[in-house]
Amino acid sequence: MPTTPARWFADPRASDTFLGRALLRSEAEADPAGYAACCDALADFDMRGDLHRITAPTLVIGGRRDTATPLDHAHQLVDGIADATLLTVAAGHLAVERPSAAMAAMRAHLGRARHSS
Template sequence: MRSEPGQTRSGTPTGPPDAPLLVLGPSLGTTTRIWQAQRARLGEDFRVLRYDLPGHGGSPTGALRDPSPGATTVDDLADAVLALVDDVTGGEEPSAFHCAGISLGGAVGAWLALRHPRRVAALALVCSSARFGAERPWRERAELVRREGMAPLRETSPGRWFADPATARTPVGRALLDDLAAVDPAGYAACCDALAGYDVRAELPAVQAPTLVIGGTHDLATPLGHARELAGLVPGAVLRTVGCGHLAVEAPDAVERALASFLAGGQAVARRMSMLP
């Protein structure tokens, strides 16, 4: 995986070099652009590292261990993110970082918090889920894009992504849909396979990191019930609702404020974790 395509060197966080690291994950079909509205403000207090999923933006599908149909899991995506974090920290002693993600990016963050509890100091799940629906529709979508490419999804995504499909005609909406159209179908399909097999409902009670859950009141892809389920399963999780669709682009300031407030408290946790043996 690569970070910040076209905006910084690959693998280079932005923000104060001595600030806590904040890793921001995207939704399926989007790139680092999805966090553009929040990057500047969050970058005042954190080293912000955004990443692209395989086949998206600046990250090649070849970054996957095995992109063949049915092979990719969220575990694979999370391992790649952790390797990126270790790479950008320059081989330093493994340290804790903050992690926030939208949809699939949230699933990657949750997986990291479960598999590497000492590494994730605070976790934010934005318009995400413990299980993104039944397996078969994801397998079918993967087959569709492998067969026909990204064009069919560019037509249908506005209804899933945005609270108002007219957002597709705004500069932000057009840019997001252009990014979607440029995704490598093999990488997109592999991420669909990862979502097909993702179900952490039984595991989430083991999450140790302080957790914020943000749910969109107009989210059709992961309706508010998904956020409520996440908040109910993760011990001590805080739930915030925002008037937005699945990508949360309709309310960037509200998402930014919720994250900034929550993560400010997480910095003290990171310092404590860094002192653990």
């Protein structure tokens, strides 16, 4: 199943990185029926009304150039979840273009969560 790199990467060169190639390969190897079913499920999945039920400290990472899941979606999550913080990165979907920034934020978030419990 071919996928469009422009949907996942704001910078076309990201598709030539190790992570970019791995993502595209994973997409291409996915069972088409399973992938389509997953897309249908995600399209119908709307839990915005239940965001207030999340009580764990939450880190939301959003790509400023993400066309698959626009940054407005990340803002909705942060607005609906108490104790949520938002990290925006200059990237497309999944922050593959800025893995070190995403990883550093996740490590810091998990470290704070571990020390607060």
